[in-house]
Amino acid sequence: MMATNWKEALSARIPEDRAHDIDIFEGQLELRRQNKLDEKVFAETRLRWGIYGQRYDNGQRFDGKTTRSLAYPAGELTKGPSTLFDAPGMQRIKIPFGGLNPDQMDGLAELADEYSDGILHVTTRQDFQLHFIHIDDTPSLMRRLAAVGVTTQEACGNTVRNVTACPLAGICHDEPFDVTPYASAMAYFLLGHEDTQDFGRKFKTAFSGCEQHACGLTNIHDFGLLARVKEVDGKPKRGFTVFVGGGLGTIPHQAKVLSDFVPEEEILPIGQSISRVFARLGEKKNRNRARLKFLVDQLGIDEFRRLVYEEREKLPYDERWTNFLKTLPDYHETPVKPALSLNGSAKPDGFEAWAKTNVYPQRQHDYVAVYVNLPLGDITSRQMFALSDIVRKYSGDNVRTTVEQNLLLRWVSEADLPALYNDLKAIGLGEGGIGTIVDITSCPGTDTCKLGISSSRGLAGELREQLTAKLPTLPDAVKDLKIKISGCFNSCGQHHIADIGFFGNSRRSGNYMVPHFQVVLGGKWKENAGSYGLAVGAVPSKRVPDVLDVITNRYANERQDGESFQSWIARFGKKEIRALLEPYMQLPTYDENPTLYSDWGDSREFSIGDIGVGECAGEVVSLFSMEIAKAESKHFDALIALDDDHIAQADEGAYRAMILAARALVRTQFWNVSDDPNKVVEEFRSRFYDTKLFFDQYAGGKFAQYLFLRHENPPAEPTADGTRRLVEEARLFIEACYACEARVNGVIVA
Amino acid sequence: MIPLRVQVKFFVDNPNGLDLTVFSVIFQRWIQQNKLEGQMIDVADYLHVPDGPGIVFIGDQTDYAMEQTGRLGLLTTRKRQHSGVQDQLRDAFRLGLTACALLEAEPELKGKIKFRTDEAEIRFLDRLQLPNRPESLDLVQSNVQAVLSEVYGDAPASFERIGDEPRHVLTLAVRAPGAAPVAALVEQVKAKIG
Numbered sequence: 001m002m003a004t005n006w007k008e009a010l011s012a013r014i015p016e017d018r019a020h021d022i023d024i025f026e027g028q029l030e031l032r033r034q035n036k037l038d039e040k041v042f043a044e045t046r047l048r049w050g051i052y053g054q055r056y057d058n059g060q061r062f063d064g065k066t067t068r069s070l071a072y073p074a075g076e077l078t079k080g081p082s083t084l085f086d087a088p089g090m091q092r093i094k095i096p097f098g099g100l101n102p103d104q105m106d107g108l109a110e111l112a113d114e115y116s117d118g119i120l121h122v123t124t125r126q127d128f129q130l131h132f133i134h135i136d137d138t139p140s141l142m143r144r145l146a147a148v149g150v151t152t153q154e155a156c157g158n159t160v161r162n163v164t165a166c167p168l169a170g171i172c173h174d175e176p177f178d179v180t181p182y183a184s185a186m187a188y189f190l191l192g193h194e195d196t197q198d199f200g201r202k203f204k205t206a207f208s209g210c211e212q213h214a215c216g217l218t219n220i221h222d223f224g225l226l227a228r229v230k231e232v233d234g235k236p237k238r239g240f241t242v243f244v245g246g247g248l249g250t251i252p253h254q255a256k257v258l259s260d261f262v263p264e265e266e267i268l269p270i271g272q273s274i275s276r277v278f279a280r281l282g283e284k285k286n287r288n289r290a291r292l293k294f295l296v297d298q299l300g301i302d303e304f305r306r307l308v309y310e311e312r313e314k315l316p317y318d319e320r321w322t323n324f325l326k327t328l329p330d331y332h333e334t335p336v337k338p339a340l341s342l343n344g345s346a347k348p349d350g351f352e353a354w355a356k357t358n359v360y361p362q363r364q365h366d367y368v369a370v371y372v373n374l375p376l377g378d379i380t381s382r383q384m385f386a387l388s389d390i391v392r393k394y395s396g397d398n399v400r401t402t403v404e405q406n407l408l409l410r411w412v413s414e415a416d417l418p419a420l421y422n423d424l425k426a427i428g429l430g431e432g433g434i435g436t437i438v439d440i441t442s443c444p445g446t447d448t449c450k451l452g453i454s455s456s457r458g459l460a461g462e463l464r465e466q467l468t469a470k471l472p473t474l475p476d477a478v479k480d481l482k483i484k485i486s487g488c489f490n491s492c493g494q495h496h497i498a499d500i501g502f503f504g505n506s507r508r509s510g511n512y513m514v515p516h517f518q519v520v521l522g523g524k525w526k527e528n529a530g531s532y533g534l535a536v537g538a539v540p541s542k543r544v545p546d547v548l549d550v551i552t553n554r555y556a557n558e559r560q561d562g563e564s565f566q567s568w569i570a571r572f573g574k575k576e577i578r579a580l581l582e583p584y585m586q587l588p589t590y591d592e593n594p595t596l597y598s599d600w601g602d603s604r605e606f607s608i609g610d611i612g613v614g615e616c617a618g619e620v621v622s623l624f625s626m627e628i629a630k631a632e633s634k635h636f637d638a639l640i641a642l643d644d645d646h647i648a649q650a651d652e653g654a655y656r657a658m659i660l661a662a663r664a665l666v667r668t669q670f671w672n673v674s675d676d677p678n679k680v681v682e683e684f685r686s687r688f689y690d691t692k693l694f695f696d697q698y699a700g701g702k703f704a705q706y707l708f709l710r711h712e713n714p715p716a717e718p719t720a721d722g723t724r725r726l727v728e729e730a731r732l733f734i735e736a737c738y739a740c741e742a743r744v745n746g747v748i749v750a
Numbered sequence: 751m752i753p754l755r756v757q758v759k760f761f762v763d764n765p766n767g768l769d770l771t772v773f774s775v776i777f778q779r780w781i782q783q784n785k786l787e788g789q790m791i792d793v794a795d796y797l798h799v800p801d802g803p804g805i806v807f808i809g810d811q812t813d814y815a816m817e818q819t820g821r822l823g824l825l826t827t828r829k830r831q832h833s834g835v836q837d838q839l840r841d842a843f844r845l846g847l848t849a850c851a852l853l854e855a856e857p858e859l860k861g862k863i864k865f866r867t868d869e870a871e872i873r874f875l876d877r878l879q880l881p882n883r884p885e886s887l888d889l890v891q892s893n894v895q896a897v898l899s900e901v902y903g904d905a906p907a908s909f910e911r912i913g914d915e916p917r918h919v920l921t922l923a924v925r926a927p928g929a930a931p932v933a934a935l936v937e938q939v940k941a942k943i944g
Binding site: 002003004005006009055056061063064065068070071072073086087088106109110113114117118119131132134136375376378379380382383385427428447448458461464465601602603604 | 754755774775778779781782789791792793794795796797798799800801802803806808810813815819829830875876877878879915917918919
């Protein structure tokens with residue numbers, strides 16, 4: 001007798017507790033459908049199951065001419081505040097440390113076919129995402145994943161997100177030991193743990209094997225663990241340097257060292273203790289300051305450390321802390337083929353160039369790991385089925401997703417490389433360029449994200465196409481640069497840690513909005529995301545390829561022998577960089593160049609207000625433009641001062657830039673406001689903050705707090721770290737002023 | 751049986767030289783013009799993925815894609831329906847043919863695109879009820895035959911299951927050598943099945 005639903009069909013293949021959890025979720029879904037469960041409660045529930053909202057799920061969409069209402073069969077029924085029940089959403093799927101086997105790949109491909117649009121997307125946290133999913137399909141989807149050992153639990157929401165790890169763990173030449181089993185143990189220990197259920201915000205964990213490479217990017221994580229071996233009582237002892245309080249987001253924070261060495265048997269209880277402190281003391285009401293980085297900043301690392309170790313003392317014993325250690329001696333990955341060298345085997349056309357970038361020789365002799373380059377992190381269901389066959393043939397259960405949105409096939413016998421290359425090429429996955437300038441990382445941006453401002457994927461696709469065409473002629477120094485793009489200031493595309501990063505914003509021109517990208521230069525990917533780049537100016541989206549050319553040409557022509565991009569930026573100076581960008585920052589009118597008024601891959605005009613702007617408002621716009629330009633100029637001075645290590649001057653400059661931006665906004669209502677900072681802040685607060693005019697739909701009043709905090713608490717002695725942050729905050733405050741002015745003066749911000 | 755999703759694909763005759771980015775522009779315009787039946791939502795561009803779904807026009811109950819997988823064609827996906835195989839397949843044919851006719855008439859494509867009606871592809875995206883096995887064909891055969899008779903009228907239409915890969919979805923190739931052109935078929939379908 002054939003099963004009539006997936007619950008029945010898969011009952012024997014899903015662990016009982018997992019099946020029970022999914023049944024409960026399905027019950028909650030039904031209650032919400034009947035409007036018997038509060039929408040906010042259901043929203044947090046579905047987020048914890050990885051079910052996220054998607055752009056336009058509030059039932060409104062700007063079609064290029066007007067904002068339209070989207071009508072759905074379930075009408076006004078919601079699945080969360082301002083989120084219509086029937087609107088398509090995104091399903092995030094957790095892949096701890098990125099580890100995948102071919103059966104799981106097949107399972108994922110089936111889901112993309114039946115519930116999504118045939119595309120699987122790899123994220124910057126080694127997850128998969130499916131888009132355009134209806135919530136009714138999610139219980140079946142979860143069951144089908146559970147049947148192949150994959151979960152969506154706690155993939156979103158205020159939870160421990162996917163635990164990431166270096167995809168080269170276990171095969172890398174530099175690591176002291178393989179972090180994979182530790183990452184796995186941490187992921188499943190914290191998953192659903194009662195001490196991780198009451199966070200004010202998400203909590204991101206990563207494992208690295210070494211310091212010098214990008215590895216697991218521990219510096220940008222709430223909880224980072226870097227493998228170390230220390231001699232204890234004359235014997236080598238495994239453990240980890242533990243970092244806390246790192247993060248990108250709107251304002252990036254470098255992680256701080258909680259402990260130089262935590263022995264392996266202590267990492268799970270330390271993770272639990274950190275979780276407890278975060279749950280107990282972390283901000284709960286203001287989500288803009290609720291990440292662990294803010295708590296660490298507020299308490300100071302010494303006090304935070306004291307609290308963690310105090311908590312550690314109180315923890316009741318849990319055998320899981322060390323159970324996983326017993327399995328370590330047996331932990332291994334099994335190749336499908338014996339190790340054989342390539343020797344003089346015939347190599348197909350294109351093989352050498354591909355192998356140069358996409359093949360990593362493992363430390364295990366004659367085995368290699370092969371990167372599969374996924375354009376924008378996307379792979380079709382058909383390709384995934386075919387790839388799983390290739391994986392079975394050459395790699396076995398040894399696939400990893402990467403944070404640069406690609407796949408890695410490990411334990412490939414070197415002798416198989418030509419055949420593997422041919423097989424990958426046959427399914428459209430034989431592109432080289434891994435780790436080069438064409439291997440661009442991008443968040444979903446305006447394609448599907450509710451928060452996206454500009455089209456990060458559109459831009460990434462365009463740059464990828466243009467750069468691929470000229471890759472053979474690019475100088476090596478340029479080929480090796482990294483580009484990362486976010487659709488807004490939230491850094492999901494990790495723009496802060498790229499040589500050249502971009503994040504989406506917008507500018508107003510007359511009655512139109514123009515998609516822009518802020519250019520962020522000099523971030524460091526290596527050394528676990530060793531330093532962050534700084535914003536140097538915003539250019540229209542359509543001009544980014546030209547701007548990229550200008551910057552990379554200049555770098556190629558003027559760099560000294562062996563000079564890194566970061567060093568060149570520091571030597572070249574931000575004034576010069578700004579001068580390079582200036583010609584591209586000027587905006588022609590719509591009539592002069594309408595192409596700038598739409599975004600990449602989207603023919604709609606970026607935004608057209610249907611509210612007419614009268615002469616008076618026109619004058620106001622003009623005044624705002626002039627005033628905000630002063631803030632921009634002051635902010636740029638602060639950047640230069642920061643570069644020159646004039647910390648106090650940079651601090652003052654950033655603060656003054658915010659005052660000028662606030663004043664520009666105030667003057668749209670109160671022309672005669674004085675330039676006394678107290679008066680400006682007072683007027684800004686009463687006119688724009690208390691009235692919530694300044695509030696962003698998603699960020700609320702967060703950016704205004706940057707101004708208020710600095711105005712009310714000027715530092716006695718500004719630190720380099722604090723000032724760097726203030727300069728970034730000032731940038732975001734200015735951006736928010738642009739957005740506010742556009743909203744208030746009747747232009748639709750797309 | 752209520753299948754999860756049913757797809758019908760009409761292939762483009764001689765697709766060489768066709769600029770696929772134009773479909774994104776057209777679909778965006780169709781949203782402005784309320785051109786298609788049902789609630790259309792957004793346009794997704796996957797042209798960067800080789801042999802992929804191309805440009806996808808996402809709707810609440812129907813998706814359309816200028817799909818590059820295999821041969822270029824307009825793929826119509828009927829989804830979130832509570833009706834049986836025959837109704838869903840009939841809708842997929844009707845909506846798909848209507849969209850083909852509209853595309854052929856768009857100024858950017860006029861004279862540059864022609865959809866073949868002498869062949870089509872049907873896919874059942876439901877691995878639970880209709881796995882890609884010979885016996886699944888038995889479950890849908892009469893429904894498919896009935897719909898093809900309605901769509902193609904007097905022109906003889908046949909179909910067969912293609913592809914044995916068990917992980918793929920049940921797929922049927924339709925042949926209708928004497929089928930009328932798209933515009934005439936649309937009229938025929940409208941007259942017969944409303």
